[in-house]
Every structure is written in structure tokens, then in C-alpha cells.
Amino acid sequence: MKVYTKTGDKGMTSLIGGERVFKTDERVEAYGTVDELAAFTALLADNMRGDAALASSVGDLNRILSRLMSVEALLATGQSGSDKVAPLDPETVAWLEGRIDAMQEVLKPIDKFTIPGGNAVVSMCHVCRTVCRRAERAALRADARYGVDSTALVWLNRLSDYFYLLGRTLTAHYAVDEVLWIP
Secondary structure, eight states, X not given: OOSOOSTTTTSEEEOBTSOEEETTSHHHHHHHHHHHHHHHHHHHHHHHTTOGGGHHHHHHHHHHHHHHHHHHHHHTBOGGGTTSSOOOOTHHHHHHHHHHHHHXXXXXXXXXXXXXXSSHHHHXXXXXXXXXXXXXXXXXXXXXXXOOOHHHHHHHHHHHHHHHHHHHHHHHHTTOOOEEOOO
């Protein structure tokens, strides 16, 4: 089977269920941004592999990658495909909140913004965080027009917090200075 089909040459694509839409459709923008987030998340995990102390976090990122694919599918669903993709289980939000709480429990509290940097892996966490925020905004635009699984929207919101705290955790792990923004 060829990779290219030529069916999108005029700016159209198909959603799950067969509905044809422009590639500028809010749903396409949303699932494309989540796809970008998945690629950056995989890059982050790949750069953490090999450090035994980070094995649990790499496992978390692999679980997150699977959920990102589910969110992409939910965002890529057209009207006639609504029965083809299961909604996101609310447990996915509870799991993410548990991981966030566990990281926050061991970190020194701060009351300033963190300036990204100090280590390439830490910076990748912040790239994931910012792309996640953009994906959330795109999903909210799709929701306003077409409706989106509400658990997926909550999960994307929590996921950006997860990446922020993972960045702080890795700052401590790599023993780099956490630079706070002090205007």
C-alpha cells in the first residue's frame, strides 16, 4: 500500500467515520497538535531512557503516549464515527493527578514562575508543556464548534501540569539550578 493517496491534494482529509473536511478544520488542527505533542513526548522519553533512576518516569511517558493516541482519535471523530472511538476513562485523569501529587510532594514549594533551561531534558519537558497548552486551546476551539469528550479536555489540562512538575523533578535529578523569574 502506498503512503500517499492523493485524496488530500486539494486540502481535504477524512475524519473517523468518513466525513470529509478541510485540513483547516478545528478538529484536524486539534488532533494534529496532539500528534505533535506525542512526538515531543516520545523524544523526551527517548532522552531519559538508560537512566535507571528515571525508569518510572519513562513508563509514565509511555502510558501518556498511549492516552495521547486516544485523545487524537477522539478529536479526529466525525459525526458518523462517534460510535467507533471509546470516550476517555475518567481514571486517566485520576492517575495523572496522582502522578502530579507525588512529584509535588517531594519538591520544594515555589511561588514564582520557573524559567525553562539548565538541561536539555528539562527543556524538553517545557516544550511538551507548551505544546500541550496549545493542543488544549485547539481542542477547546474544536469543542466549541463540534463538541469534544469532556474527559479528554480535562486530561489535556492536567497533562501540561504534569510536564511542568516533571521538569521541576528532573531539574532536581540532574542537579541543575532552578531559575525562578523574579521581575
